[in-house]
Amino acid sequence: MRGTLDQSEFQEAVLLVQGIAQSKISNPVVENVVLRFEKERAEILATNLSISIRVRLGVEGAEPGEIALPAKLLGQVVREIPHGKVDLSLEGSEFQLSAGRSNFRLHTISTEDFPPFLPEVEGPVVEVASEIAAQTIKRSVFATSDERARFQLGGIKFTHTKGEARWVATDGRRLSMVKHSLENPPAEDCSMLIPARAAQELMKALPDSGNLYMTVGDKRVLFDCENVTIASTLLEDNFPPYEGLLPSDFTIEVRADRDQLNAAVRRASILASEKTRLVHLETRDGELIVTGERQEAGDAHDELDAVVSGDPVKVSYNASFLLECLGAVGTGQVVWGLVQQGGAGYFSREDDDTFLHIIMPMTVKEEVEEEELEEQVT
Amino acid sequence: MIVIVSAMVRIPSPIAQCVLFKMPMKLSVLHVDMDAFFAAVEVLDNPSLRGKPLLVGGTGKRGVVSTASYEAREFGCHSAQPMAVALKKCPHAIVVSPRGERYREKSEQIFEIFSNYTPSVEPISVDEAFLDIQGTERLFGSPLHIGEEIKESILANTGLTASVGIASNKFLAKLSSDLEKPDGMTVMDQERFDHQFPGLPISKIWGLGKATLIQFEKVGVRTMGDMRNLSREWLVRRFGLSGEAFYKLCRGIDGRVVTPDHRAKSIGQEQTFREDIANPETVRHNLLGEVEQVGYRLRKHKLKAKRITLKIRYGDFQTITRGMTLSRPTDSTHILWEMAKELFDKWVESNFYPVRLIGATASHFADEDAQLEMFPDQFAEKRRQMDLGTDAILEKFGKNSIRRGASIHRGEHHHTDRRKNPE
Helix, strand or coil: CEEEEEHHHHHHHHHHHHCCCCCCCCCHHHHEEEEEECCCEEEEEEECCCEEEEEEEECEEEECEEEEEEHHHHHHHHHHCCCCEEEEEEECCEEEEEECCEEEEEECECCCCCCCCCCCCCCCEEEEEHHHHHHHHHHHHHHCCCCHHHHHHCEEEEEEECCEEEEEEECCCEEEEEEEECCCCCCCCEEEEEEHHHHHHHHHHCCCCCEEEEEECCCEEEEEECCEEEEEECCCCCCCCCHHHCCCCCCEEEEEEHHHHHHHHHHHHHCCCCCCCEEEEEEECCEEEEEEEECCCEEEEEEEECEEECCCCEEEEEHHHHHHHHHHHCCCEEEEEECCCCCCEEEEECCEEEEEEEECCECCCCCCCCCCCCCCCC | CCCCCCCCCCCCCHHHHHHHHCCCCCCCEEEEEECCHHHHHHHHHCHHHCCCCEEEECCCCCCEEEEECHHHHCCCCCCCCEHHHHHHHCCCCEEECCCHHHHHHHHHHHHHHHHHHCCCEEEEECCEEEEECCCCHHHHCCHHHHHHHHHHHHHHHHCCCEEEEEECCHHHHHHHHCCCCCCCEEECCHHHHHHCHHHCEHHHCCCCCHHHHHHHHHCCCCEHHHHCCCCHHHHHHHHCHHHHHHHHHCCCCCCCCCCCCCCCCEEEEEEEEEEEECCHHHHHHHHHHHHHHHHHHHHHCCCCEEEEEEEEEECCCEEEEEEEEEEEEECCHHHHHHHHHHHHHHHHHHHCCCEEEEEEEEEEECCCCCECCCCCCCCHHHHHHHHHHHHHHHHHHCCCCCCCHHHCCCCCCCEEEEEECCC
């Protein structure tokens, strides 16, 4: 086994697979990555048993063969090795990496014990522009839940219906929804619940141009783009019925500049209670007021211009939820709508009907200072 | 221009004032500790045991002494000692299995007596409590008088003896009750504090364990008086927060107040097995039983926990803990069990060893937060109803009257020792 790789391509590929090849005590072999040379190309593969990844890259002067190397160590070596061409060769059970006058010899292990990397997946193939897919995941994945007791909220629900794709994520307190149309939709409608982790890995791998092809199977999904293929098991689809939450008409609607609102919320959040992270949005004629207060510290008050329709309203939200939402809304005029007082808040951008974010309010309770229990010596 | 300079003056706490300025110590805290409680109850119910070395505790291979009678203590037996060790030291000791129900009954009588004197009673365990007697003098007389009356009343009503310590704070009161055990009555007044306290061994400080004791011995510190020669800085550098506490305690300063409704920081349940259990399924069954108990107690105390921790001890005395934090607090047995199961199964999958002890603890109590939910949890109400139903049956028919399907254990009961932490 022998061949020459480009250092920067090699490093990028190792970086992508390294995140997946993480420690799993139940099967330590998967802490390794597999390096495979074929005549025309090289492949780097890793798996954590539920997600697998394969990155392909160009190789010169290849003599086929495959070996496995510890992922972390390989990552460190490839990062530090001199730029330019890296010559790789297997001498006995030692793997040699040389670049310029640097030389590494690494112990290898056999690839026999590896579980199969990329399973066959059958199902409709959905084609999405890579750039749109990356942006869509970024705007939704943060709203997933990492609570293990509610694993059905730990993913992004993807649905294809008659040429429209919809990606929804929620942790039960807020919800992100991104819609877009498909240029070459598959004949059948389909849906799946993509684990947040798989979506995050995919986001890292997506190139700036080209297309992503998703093969939507019953239990698995296969993501294919340019040089990278990711396979993931799907979550059992018990996603909550969110459709009832989608708004009809707003009785209260506020339009303001996203950047100004974002800055105001950030300032107010400095004085939000550390425990509840509560900030308040309040409307007045032509103004939106953002406040935060912490009993023991003080309060913050910010005003910004806004177009307000409907009755005056004051709503409390978790500041972190608001900031993440505003980040996903993007620069421009943000629309904050309410169907009813005390109900969910709907956030979107005036000129963008592809994105909607819903945040449930917080009920304001008088904060009672908990008496600190004295540190027990016993 | 007028400049007003205000000096920051820190006024020492009343207790510190007593020490610093030699003000008379105000005797406000009573510590009552029953003498060899379990053993004493056994003797009471079976007078033929009187005067004999008696060990109350688990009788199995892994049994532990809960209480040793004073006669057995003379042979070097003490509580928390493995029964096998105790029996080596005192082979002719009589061993009796504990009868929790009976002890609780007696305990209730004793606490009833306490409540006659003050509403401010902080239980430490079934046979031990702090009483805040501030402001009760007009009704019941001097602290010494109250102490004596309580002792007499306990003896008259239960036939048992107690030792009482009276002092200006909890630390000194507890330390005092121990000075003249059994049937003792010790008042830590100024005179005793000045003369006896500095000579007491530092092992009298709660929470000062063997390892810490050795560290102090290395620098030649054996008594409270010795410890006073150490600077606060040194103590804090060496022992952190505990160092700060040591600095105060060796000067008799303790700011902790008697808290009648002592808020628990955790609720837990654990079992030691008679033999190491090599079958993970069996351990799992027992764990489920514990989680059910923890859930029941959480609901009974109207608490919700954000964290569950498992404690696993395996054969060679290695103990590990594995915990998981929830984003919202819960008192649902179902959710607690989901977490516990995941933690346990992960451990089993990674490295299972035969288990000697398994325990589950819920902690980080919190109120349900103010964040509204989007989707009403369709199972929440069902789970709540199920928990309520189970609780009602437990209340009526006792601990083992109802179990979840998966926790019914086929075959013999392995547990010998169930311990609860204070609620």
